[in-house]
Amino acid sequence: MKIVSDLLVTALYVVFVQNLVMSSGLGISEAIRIAKRPGTFLKFALMISGFSVITSVICSLIGIYVPSADSYAVKAMIYGGVLAGVYMVVALLVHLITHDKELLGNLGISALNTLVFAVPYINYNAAYSLWDSIGLGIGAGAAFVLAAALIGSGSRALERNKHIPPAFKGTPAMFLYVAMISLGFTGFTGTALF
């Protein structure tokens, strides 16, 4: 029971309290891009959570059983290598089984972004247990989709707004919109993640 509650608390914390995308800017480019396609939100949530969980579990196990140096360069090589390896295995399986090009493209965006890459770092810095790290991985996917949904609905509202000054139309208004959401999430923590 404690394991489940730890996992849930960490996931909810990452989604609502310290939303990784909004309060740290992790994976924000991808969130802005995915925001245009609400139909894919669930797919991306599952894929990002899946990659985050697998990567963070493998990295946690490596951290336990392999006496690695304190060097962040070595950590980056291990985390990046694991992420690339996990992605390649999944992508090859998809390529061999379904040959679905759309799914392969989505896998690339879901796996190879700063949000998934940063998850093992957060695990390490927060000294998360294995179950916490699984919760963090699940929360990362949900946080991404929450951010994408908020940005997406906001973009639609901005598109309809004909009173925006010409200089601010498009990306400037979008940046400021994201800034306001980010400011809102700052109320939970008061500080940046890193």
Added chain:
Amino acid sequence: MDKKYSLSSMMYAGAFKYNPVLIQCVALCPVVAATQNLKDAFFIAVAVFADMLVTSFISSLMLKKTARFVRVAVYLILGLILICPVLWVIEFRTLVNMSFTMRVFLPLVAINSATAVHCETFAVKNDVRTAVNDSVAAGVGIGTVMVICGALREIIGSGSILGRSFNFKFTLPGMAMPVGCLVILGFAAAVLQSVTSRKTKVKPERTEVSAQPEEVELDVDGEFEPEQIDIDLTYDNDDEYAYLLSSVNELIDSFTSKENSEEEDNR
């Protein structure tokens, strides 16, 4: 698509008019999270520039025949191979005092979306020279935004530049947070947009401030129509490179669409 573009026109379009950060919305994570001061911003800018240059060069030279889903993983590995040794040397062989943010975010540069986007849209479809020119233009564009953001955030956020204090009466620490950077990016994009629209002689129309009907809800009430929201871009039709940059968002979307290019199928 193997065409020779002049470096100067590519620099204007790639670094300025269609700036990767301000217009194409790529590489936002390193800009937002890691440019809290000028020193960090400079380090990150150099890393992004080097990563883009090397990855574009190698992908244009060797990865044209590789499947797309393999290429994107190779970009990450190439970035790590380039950045991690440098980070290790800085950590253990120099006296440079690197911040915690830098230690985390420098490796994240290896996975930044700008590299993947520019390699996929230009490098693997063009000759090496064009690919390198494009990566230089994009790298300069991203680097410039990073340095500007870093300098402004350090001055406004902590009242100093490169550690030298200005003794301001007050500072705005909020500018060192992601919200501060996004606000700077919003205003920078607005300035860039108004400058480029003036250059292309698109006169902004005169509108009115905040005057609109009281019952706002009447405007937006109605049935929801699913629509594609694309970032509004204007471009000179006579400049093919600028056209490619202007349509970069559609190109990125095509990575995940069912209608992939024929060449991909041939591979």
Added chain:
Amino acid sequence: MADEKNVRTTKSTRVFGDYLIMLTAPCVLSVWYNGAAAVRTLLACLLTAFVCDFAAGIIVNKQYYAADLSGICTGLIVALMLPADAPVYVGMVASSFAILAAKIPFGGGMRAPFVPAAAGFAFAAVCFKTEVFTYTAGRSFMKTVSLGSSLMSGNTIRMTASNFIDIITGNICGPMGTTCIIAMLGCAVFMFIRRRQSLLPGAGFIAACLLISLVFPRSNGSVISCAIMELCSGSLLFAAVFMLTNPATMPVHTANRVVYGVFTGIVCMTMRHLGAFEEPICFAVLIANAFSPLLDMLTDRARIILSSKRSKREAQANG
């Protein structure tokens, strides 16, 4: 065209004119309780908001309409949420951020997707946490400790008649213009007469805050005292009347307005329990503002799906 502009300006003026009328009461009370310090803060915020509005209007090539009162309202709302003796620059930064980053880029006060005053205050709270939440202007009751900071440290006050009267008359330590409950209720009555639909989010918000404070009290004392303190502390009621009623940011559908208010209440109370700030209502309002278009989008989608199902069923029944 000119007529259309006039009609628009008139309607904008009516909405923000109502707010200005309502703001008179807290402004007068803040001056009554805090004297010259309140006048200084009010003037600083008001002038900054006006100058920023005017200058930005010229820069973005727009015409400035003196009759558009949204900038002035924003300045006053920001000022009333600050401590009376806050440094002048705090109010100026908050007002200028509200106008320059949250109002002008989105096309004005009636089009801004986020309440500009909430954005301005939130930014000031992030930048000047100590100055924004330190109340040194002594009043007769609880001289330097606000209700919010008492709750944060797990303390409750005994709810005697005199304490209760002090609380509802605003004779307590806190933001200079938001603590008088009677004034807030008066403003709510005015709003009920003018635009009763706009009060729906506020009602949902207060109900959610009340329920959460009863179920999860922040102190070990009496639950009722704790709930009264929660509702009367900081700018909670002020936000219910002046921020959640903003027609530009609330959802379109009536039911969604209540959901929007309840959601704001949940976020606000969660932030009060877990967050980094003593009064997080402005942050909660910003998050709720971001959810507002999402709520409408989801409702529209659900309606389309339901109507298509209904038409299919009718077609099957007919055919």
